[in-house]
Amino acid sequence: MNKTYDAIIIGAGVIGACTAFELAKKGWKALSIDKLPESGYGSTSNSCAIIRTYYSALETCAIAYESWHYWSNWENHLGVQDDQGMIKYKQTGCLVIKTPHNHDLSKVCQTMDEIGCPYSHVPTENITDYLPIADTQQFEPAKPMDDPEFGMPTGSAIRGAVFFPHGGYVNDPKLAAHNAQVAAEAHGAEFLFRAEVSEIRSDKDRVCGVTLKDGSEINAPVVINVAGPHSSKINEMAGVLDDMKMTTRPMRHETSHVPSPEGFDFEKEGLVYSDSDVSTYCRPEIGNNIVIGSEDPECDEPVWVDDPDNFNDSFSEQWTLQVMRMAQRFPGLGIPSKAQGVVALYDVTEDWIPIYDKSSLSGFYMAIGTSGNQFKNAPIAAKMIGAIVEACENGHDHDAEPLQFHLENIDRTISLGVFSRNREIDQNSSFSVIG
Numbered sequence: 001m002n003k004t005y006d007a008i009i010i011g012a013g014v015i016g017a018c019t020a021f022e023l024a025k026k027g028w029k030a031l032s033i034d035k036l037p038e039s040g041y042g043s044t045s046n047s048c049a050i051i052r053t054y055y056s057a058l059e060t061c062a063i064a065y066e067s068w069h070y071w072s073n074w075e076n077h078l079g080v081q082d083d084q085g086m087i088k089y090k091q092t093g094c095l096v097i098k099t100p101h102n103h104d105l106s107k108v109c110q111t112m113d114e115i116g117c118p119y120s121h122v123p124t125e126n127i128t129d130y131l132p133i134a135d136t137q138q139f140e141p142a143k144p145m146d147d148p149e150f151g152m153p154t155g156s157a158i159r160g161a162v163f164f165p166h167g168g169y170v171n172d173p174k175l176a177a178h179n180a181q182v183a184a185e186a187h188g189a190e191f192l193f194r195a196e197v198s199e200i201r202s203d204k205d206r207v208c209g210v211t212l213k214d215g216s217e218i219n220a221p222v223v224i225n226v227a228g229p230h231s232s233k234i235n236e237m238a239g240v241l242d243d244m245k246m247t248t249r250p251m252r253h254e255t256s257h258v259p260s261p262e263g264f265d266f267e268k269e270g271l272v273y274s275d276s277d278v279s280t281y282c283r284p285e286i287g288n289n290i291v292i293g294s295e296d297p298e299c300d301e302p303v304w305v306d307d308p309d310n311f312n313d314s315f316s317e318q319w320t321l322q323v324m325r326m327a328q329r330f331p332g333l334g335i336p337s338k339a340q341g342v343v344a345l346y347d348v349t350e351d352w353i354p355i356y357d358k359s360s361l362s363g364f365y366m367a368i369g370t371s372g373n374q375f376k377n378a379p380i381a382a383k384m385i386g387a388i389v390e391a392c393e394n395g396h397d398h399d400a401e402p403l404q405f406h407l408e409n410i411d412r413t414i415s416l417g418v419f420s421r422n423r424e425i426d427q428n429s430s431f432s433v434i435g
């Protein structure tokens with residue numbers, strides 16, 4: 001292998017592989033390094049891979065809607081065929097329940113109007129048109145399982161919902177990363193697996209390459225941290241943590257895979273569903289299953305993890321709790337005695353919004369802090385970090401004058417300062433996986 005590259009990308013998850021694709025298309029000689037055996041083997045493989053357009057801020061909604069266009073047109077976007085097959089994007093639409101917590105989605109709908117993303121209001125009595133298995137009583141606020149009031153309705157009816165037709169999920173998130181790897185390789189990018197970065201080297205205040213655990217050195221004037229839940233470890237190696245207002249920390253999360261209630265085919269007739277009244281979300285899964293995750297209610301203690309290489313990967317009470325919460329909405333939901341699903345790590349920032357930015361070390365960049373909600377944005381995150389790298393390497397001061405970035409599919413320009421490592425905490429955030 002040639003040991004000198006234009007750019008080294010640490011991490012070959014879905015965002016890392018898409019970043020390699022974007023840089024290679026620009027003519028950069030890019031090397032992706034991952035300590036795992038294949039692309040997408042890290043947190044990407046555990047993703048629910050839900051594609052949706054609703055977030056808390058205009059910019060985060062805008063990039064999600066922009067990105068939806070790439071998933072809808074994935075094969076054209078990548079321009080390759082992968083021998084392992086190509087992912088399928090399943091457009092089910094997303095139904096989101098209106099609650100006081102999300103201000104009845106009024107701000108989200110206003111943002112959708114601004115970015116031209118379609119939606120429709122669904123009165124409470126029509127929710128069962130979308131989900132015949134739903135009980136539309138109100139249960140909020142979310143409670144721990146040992147609360148005597150758990151499962152008791154707190155009102156006769158929820159306040160309606162909003163249906164977003166442009167949403168769904170990707171059937172195989174790991175394959176999405178592999179598809180992007182194949183596309184990157186078609187443009188000359190290289191991938192190195194089972195190789196762990198143990199040092200980031202710099203020379204005269206500029207990054208100059210990485211050293212691997214086996215002692216070998218690989219040189220490049222640009223190094224990009226796309227290491228998922230290991231992001232803060234990589235930033236520490238680069239010595240850039242002191243310059244950052246935002247931090248990234250691994251947080252443990254479980255998703256529960258359970259059979260659909262009898263008599264309803266959730267795989268064929270279900271959709272992506274987000275319900276902050278019962279603080280859970282779900283989507284269809286093959287085998288007529290439902291994948292259920294938590295919307296991080298305040299009553300649940302976050303489970304921070306000190307070492308992403310050493311955490312409890314067994315199912316816990318969280319698994320049962322989120323199924324029980326969803327069973328409030330879907331009373332026919334059975335709770336199997338054997339837990340199935342995943343135990344994995346998010347890489348979480350203070351406001352659950354990612355960091356796509358430069359750093360205090362010249363040539364060292366980061367696409368991190370993806371907070372359990374950036375699978376969907378991988379194609380556009382890669383374009384944005386590519387633009388930041390290119391501009392900064394051409395002398396632009398992105399800290400002083402945040403780059404303006406044009407989202408070509410929705411024809412809107414946003415400031416990438418929103419994703420700065422030194423932004424103030426966005427108080428409009430949901431402070432949850434919703435972003």
Ligand SMILES: Cc1cc2nc3c(=O)[nH]c(=O)nc-3n(C[C@H](O)[C@H](O)[C@H](O)COP(=O)(O)OP(=O)(O)OC[C@H]3O[C@@H](n4cnc5c(N)ncnc54)[C@H](O)[C@@H]3O)c2cc1C
Binds near residue numbers: 011
């Ligand atoms: C349970 C769960 C559910 C989720 N659901 C959704 C969802 O429905 N929708 C959505 O949009 N997002 C979702 N996400 C978030 C989404 O999956 C992530 O944001 C996305 O996969 C991150 O991709 P990545 O490429 O940044 O990181 P990762 O996939 O984590 O890849 C990072 C890579 O870096 C490598 N690495 C780390 N350290 C080193 C080192 N020292 N040397 C070499 N390699 C290293 C790792 O091996 C890993 O492969 C979910 C996440 C989880 C965990």
